[in-house]
Amino acid sequence: MGDAQVLAPAEQPPGNARRRMTNDYSALAAMVRPTGLMRRRYGYYWTRLVLTVLAFAGVWTAVALVGDSWWQLLVAAVMAVVLTQLAFLGHDGAHRQIFRSRAWNDWTARVVAGGFVGLSYGWWTDKHDAHHSAPNQVDADPDIGVGAIAFTREVIEERRGLRRWCAERQGWFFFPLLMLEGLNLHVSSVRTVFGRRPLAHRGVEASLVLARIVLYLVVVVWIMPVGLAAAFVGVQLALFGVLLGGAFAPNHKGMPIVPRDANLDFLRRQVLMSRNIRGGVVVDFLMGGLNRQVEHHLFPGMPRPNLAQVQPLVRTFCERLGVSYTEVGLVASYRIVLGYLNDVEHRMTEPFTCPVASAYGR
Structure with missing residues (x-):
């Protein structure tokens, strides 16, 4: 998932599968809610x-x-x-x-x-x-x-x-x-x-x-x-x-590009298009918490200092679903961004198959 690709338009998955995909985020939110991490700081x-x-x-x-x-x-x-x-x-x-x-x-x-x-x-x-x-x-x-x-x-x-x-x-x-x-x-x-x-x-x-x-x-x-x-x-x-x-740039640039007519559930839309940046307090300070972009996009109202605490839960949940969770170092993120920008035409020649559709043979 380091290189940007085009997310190919796909048919909607069958009704039950579509509902299950939609419920994935609800299941994650239900796990996060009792932790108290949405409370104000x-x-x-x-x-x-x-x-x-x-x-x-x-x-x-x-x-x-x-x-x-x-x-x-x-x-x-x-x-x-x-x-x-x-x-x-x-x-x-x-x-x-x-x-x-x-x-x-x-x-x-x-x-x-x-x-x-x-x-x-x-x-x-x-x-x-x-x-x-x-x-x-x-x-x-x-x-x-x-x-x-x-x-x-x-x-x-x-x-x-x-x-x-x-x-x-x-x-x-x-x-x-x-x-x-x-x-x-x-x-x-x-x-x-x-x-x-x-x-x-x-x-x-x-x-x-x-x-x-x-x-x-x-x-x-x-x-x-x-x-x-x-x-x-x-x-x-x-x-x-x-x-x-x-x-802001390292969080999405070089990640998959979604065509105008593609349709994804909320969880995959936010996770697959976002990139986290590893690092300690210096990276946290320089990026204002935006280095945990996956968690921020899933829970935009969560206070910044709580994003680090919810990260292990989100990562484990995504791994359980088979949803790619991307995290790289700061230097590596800029290498990906600059490499993509210098080669947009070729990086986008191979479409990225919709994970929702491919999971159900569509």
């Missing part, structure tokens, strides 16, 4: 929220104290790390992991994302919810939609000239493109909050995002010369893009 999240906000304040204090010095680039790198951690907390709030109250989760995520990081909570939530509903499915998952990177053979085949040449070697451009992802996230957020698409609490989001971006730029230019200020912003945005984009 208020101590963990309040501690993390307070410490991360204090770190945010500390970084801005350092900006003021360092002043007109190229040491500011080190401060910019630290700021990128802190902003990435705040973005992870916004992600957890959007998934209702922090509080029991939906409103508390929504507003915490909205303030953290907009006021601290400068991103639109509404724009990101719509995009991320679509991804969770159909990971790696063509025309359904926005994370493999048409963009600078081509994730499917048909997108590459539509490109001509220089764009085709770049698409065939896009793995080499992956990390440089990630350096632009921070800027891209801010641009997309501004377009959304000031655009015409439906957006809940547009006024609040627009105020938060605009105030954060304007104050950030004003303070940086006020404290530093223009050249140093530009370098500071560039380093912070580039590293932020690499850290945040680099935490």
Whole structure:
């Protein structure tokens, strides 16, 4: 399962088999529920929220104290790390992991994302919810939609000239493109909050995002010369893009691609298209818990620190069903991702047979 394949469309399995496949996730959920791992972890999240906000304040204090010095680039790198951690907390709030109250989760995520990081909570939530509903499915998952990177053979085949040449070697451009992802996230957020698409609490989001971006730029230019200020912003945005984009990319890129008309049960849809990343506390910190992507996709509302505890149960359950459970190291995951991106056309020539259909001779 290390290399991406196309999940071939298949007929539905017989009625009883289809019901049994659908019940597999219910059986897993019934096993997880009594463990108490879905309960909120208020101590963990309040501690993390307070410490991360204090770190945010500390970084801005350092900006003021360092002043007109190229040491500011080190401060910019630290700021990128802190902003990435705040973005992870916004992600957890959007998934209702922090509080029991939906409103508390929504507003915490909205303030953290907009006021601290400068991103639109509404724009990101719509995009991320679509991804969770159909990971790696063509025309359904926005994370493999048409963009600078081509994730499917048909997108590459539509490109001509220089764009085709770049698409065939896009793995080499992956990390440089990630350096632009921070800027891209801010641009997309501004377009959304000031655009015409439906957006809940547009006024609040627009105020938060605009105030954060304007104050950030004003303070940086006020404290530093223009050249140093530009370098500071560039380093912070580039590293932020690499850290945040680099935490999401290894989890699905290079895993099977689901055709637009394929139909899978919930458990297999989430497990077969996701990849876990092995590692200790450093990987947990850098990836904000997203390194346990299989468990996160199966139980998106489970608090981040509980994912490690439910992992053995999920892995054993998948092995019992014969459902492939993928887990690799961080370096290996990027090797798979880059190898796939450099060879999308050939990696997708052999269809991946639907496990639900093949189990019943279809």
